[in-house]
Structure formats: structure tokens, C-alpha cells
Amino acid sequence: MASRLPRLTAAQAAARLGVKPETLYAYVSRGLLHRERDARGSTFDALDVETFAAGRRRAPVRSSAHPTTGSPLGVVQTDIADIEDGELLFRGRRARDLIDRPFSDVVAWLWDAQRLDAPTPPSAARARWWRPFRRTPAPWIASAPP
Structure with a gap:
């Protein structure tokens, strides 16, 4: 799943997943995440990391206002406010x-x-x-x- 977002370094991907770099590479060796190597080190697709992070979470508490299947980057979910189809919702x-x-x-x-x-x-x-x-x-x- 390629995206136009900047790629994450190994340190950034590990921080996003809340794991040590060793654990991140264990995910790579098991085929759970894909990395690209270059002269500076390994990089990871931001959306792949987000998708993997969402799959590792416990089942989210669903809000009656707007049940979702996942969150894009940079979205904070609350029980009070939500944006749906470009429209601001409160509860x-x-x-x-x-x-x-x-x-x-x-x-x-x-x-x-x-x-x-x-x-x-x-x-x-x-x-x-x-x-x-x-x-x-x-x-x-x-x-x-x-």
C-alpha cells in the first residue's frame, strides 16, 4: 500500500507502534511489515504502519455518534466531537x-x-x-x- 506521505524511519515507526526497534524488525522478519532499505537505513510506509497499529489495538469502544473502522493519521477521536463527511458533529x-x-x-x-x-x-x-x-x-x- 504505497502512499504519498513521507516515509517513516525505523525509530519513528517503532515509536508510533510503541515498541523497541528490535520488535519492529521482528515484525519485518515475520512479513507483518514491509521496509525499504537505502544508504541511510530502513524506512516504512506511514499508512502501512498505521494499518498495522490499528490491527494491533484492542477493539475500540464504539461511539453511538459515529462508529468507525479506523483513524487516518492525525485524527483524535473523542466521544464529544467528530467530523463526518466534512461536517462537525457534537455527540x-x-x-x-x-x-x-x-x-x-x-x-x-x-x-x-x-x-x-x-x-x-x-x-x-x-x-x-x-x-x-x-x-x-x-x-x-x-x-x-x-
């Missing part, structure tokens, strides 16, 4: 769907997802309740000195 909900909700509700929901299914959307009842106040100036405003 499985699109960020753009949370924009109109009160900040305090979203924060409370992020901290304790068990307590709230999702932040309360702006209610039509609340909007109807505020409508008269928006149209009619308060009496103290009308009587205030200029």
Missing part, C-alpha cells in the same frame, strides 16, 4: 443545528448528555410570549426624559 448532532440554541443549554448538554437528549430548540411559545414586548414600548421608556 452525533450537527453543529449547525445547535447554533440557534441557548449557549448554556448546549454546554449543559455537552457536559451531561445523559441528562438531556438534546438542547431545547427555540420554542414557538417563547417567541409568541416575547412578541408583544417587541412591539409595545415599555411605559417607563415613553416617560423617560430625553
